């Protein structure tokens with residue numbers, strides 16, 4: 001292992017290179033620019049291609065085009081670019097091509113605040129394109145080390161599931177510096193639980209079977225297999241059709257290839273849940289680190305508290321929230337996004353509260369105060385969506 | 391329980407706020423410790439404040455947030471005003487009295503170092519002020535050895551600046 | 567002709583679903599003729615398409631490898647795909663005028679800037695036809711369409727001194743030509759040159775949309791009258807008045823004059839790798 005002190009941006013870059021990424025197309029945006037810069041330095045060294053697209057829509061379409069040629073492609077952006085992915089993301093979902101997308105969330109809406117962390121794309125990452133009829137895989141790192149691990153996993157899942165995989169980070173994870181251990185040998189890489197799936201080539205001309213099978217090689221053009229892929233609803237030959245039965249088969253495959261293999265995707269940290277805590281804090285990304293600190297501190301004070309950190313965000317892990325408890329969901333936004341899913345998933349009789357702020361992480365002290373209040377069954381000073389008035 | 395040290399460094403862009411954090415973090419990693427550093431900018435153009443929140447620990451660091459700094463390097467008046475509220479009696483505030491005037495109402499001990507003046511006088515350039523502060527800070531950081539910080543300076547700064555920066559570090563470290 | 571379709575076109579897509587009398591079939595055939603005359607086989611070409619009648623009617627007609635992009639984006643996709651394909655593979659895109667010259671124009675310009683090896687055949691039916699007939703940037707001024715009931719008045723890119731192909735020339739395209747499908751073999755010759763160019767080529771191929779442009783703008787369902795109008799408007803060279811005619815010919819041939827993008831990138835990567843070997847970069 002090489003022990004270094006580096007940023008999440010560097011971790012994501014090294015992970016992509018290790019996972020076999022050989023195409024990066026992007027467009028500069030704070031705070032994801034450094035990923036592009038790092039890739040521009042690293043990719044040529046390993047024989048890969050770096051290019052700057054005319055916009056983010058083009059960036060992801062270039063990645064898609066590279067991917068259907070057999071390259072392993074990645075792009076990285078932040079909110080204003082993420083929204084421009086909608087069209088190309090839909091193409092990748094529907095045509096079932098592997099591609100990796102990194103979003104370092106900043107403060108929105110729109111251009112918002114550039115150099116501060118936000119969590120405003122929880123839902124957008126689920127529905128990054130129109131039309132419905134699909135599931136999305138979204139992974140959320142909370143540390144530099146985890147940014148490395150989850151980027152490698154994103155490439156791995158993208159290949160196995162033939163689908164775009166989103167790494168939903170935040171400015172603190174990507175710009176933040178931390179101890180980063182990089183595997184130097186294959187054995188060390190494997191010992192981290194990581195794996196690389198090389199690109200396989202769909203034999204064609206048949207398109208994908210109407211099953212939930214994963215590990216069906218993706219369509220790769222240029223081998224004269226008569227392969228076809230498009231944004232149209234495909235028949236079993238990949239031809240465009242207006243026939244709703246084919247659409248049903250297509251949608252079923254897009255949904256169930258993911259839902260029926262959740263064991264490969266689902267991941268979460270759970271703290272002190274075996275103790276049946278009265279209050280459970282929930283967060284993903286960097287805020288979850290403060291939550292972990294607050295939960296640990298509360299436990300030291302003998303309080304009945306636990307914590308949940310979803311690592312894979314989508315498909316949403318409803319099963320994590322079946323325990324009857326008082327939940328406090330901590331997010332870097334004022335409108336409450338993750339909290340809505342927790343509300344939906346939480347067992348009957350549970351109470352779900354929302355702690356939100358933008359641009360600054362919560363402090364452990366603030367969370368401890370709320371934990372104490374909730375344990376006393378008293379109303380929070382700042383509960384739900386009743387945010388401060390000016 | 392873990393030994394956890396929280397260091398807050400803040401000032402303008404170009405004052406070495408991030409660089410000091412990088413050197414401390416690198417030194418910690420070289421010493422086998424855990425470390426994290428969050429960076430925030432006041433504005434995208436970097437004209438406003440820059441803040442590094444550095445945490446060093448002998449265990450995995452859960453929260454990377456500096457809530458109760460053990461040390462606060464205030465490189466500008468704006469930074470001082472913005473973050474002094476986090477400081478308590480346990481926080482040592484390093485500042486340049488030519489730039490930042492201490493708030494008498496604050497319980498925190500202050501350590502004034504005229505780093506810019508010293509840097510200009512002794513090394514011919516005020517840019518070395520931040521490493522003078524680093525040297526001074528390091529003399530109070532029981533967790534990090536001076537050898538590891540020197541090694542980190544060599545790793546993190548371009549070679550042609552090593553000599554003057556090491557001098558600056560020694561100047562800072564010698565201050566009482 | 568029909569053996570040409572047999573040779574290259576998937577039987578289930580022959581005949582296609584274009585309207586009776588639509589000039590798109592002629593346009594499609596010109597491309598196949600060019601491919602045939604160049605002696606290219608199924609495995610030599612990867613075929614991409616855009617959205618609209620032009621794109622959809624030609625999608626997955628090619629027996630070999632094919633793909634379709636969303637509206638206007640196939641040029642960006644083709645840029646990525648080009649990096650992955652062997653250089654000798656020909657990459658041909660058949661797309662609409664709206665797809666190429668409006669919604670996808672930014673990507674088209676950037677593909678020209680990079681000189682990415684692809685041949686974009688713009689099947690120009692003078693507007694957005696698959697959405698029922700609205701004016702676009704090649705619709706002649708004054709044309710009545712469903713969105714210009716009083717006649718199209720917005721400035722376009724083919725009249726009033728403008729030529730969309732000139733913009734592409736300035737952007738770095740290395741082969742540009744314009745024809746109508748009523749010109750017999752001339753378009754085929756241009757298409758052959760375009761396909762042979764190891765760089766970015768565009769051929770604008772004007773054809774009659776009988777169902778919408780014919781009815782709305784020309785006021786007739788009579789195929790003969792519609793085709794006559796197009797024939798009369800076709801000028802055999804570039805010097806005619808573009809306000810009243812489709813001027814045709816090769817507007818720019820700089821084939822081979824610029825480094826092709828994928829080739830250039832590969833060379834660049836190799837040079838960086840050599841530098842890495844020498845320890846020049848970290």
Ligand SMILES: Cc1ncc(C[n+]2csc(CCOP(=O)(O)OP(=O)(O)O)c2C)c(N)n1
Nearest residue numbers: 618619620637662663664665693694695696
């Ligand atoms: C993003 C987007 N906007 C609009 C449409 C609707 N649309 C489908 S075909 C078409 C017309 C395309 O015109 P052109 O490219 O000239 O093709 P034509 O049908 O005329 O051959 C439009 C606007 C779409 N499919 N996607």
Ligand code: SF4
Nearest residue numbers: 585588619775776777
């Ligand atoms: S609408 Fe026009 S362009 Fe489209 S198929 Fe019919 S005639 Fe051809």
Ligand SMILES: [Mg+2]
Nearest residue numbers: 662663691693
């Ligand atoms: Mg058209």
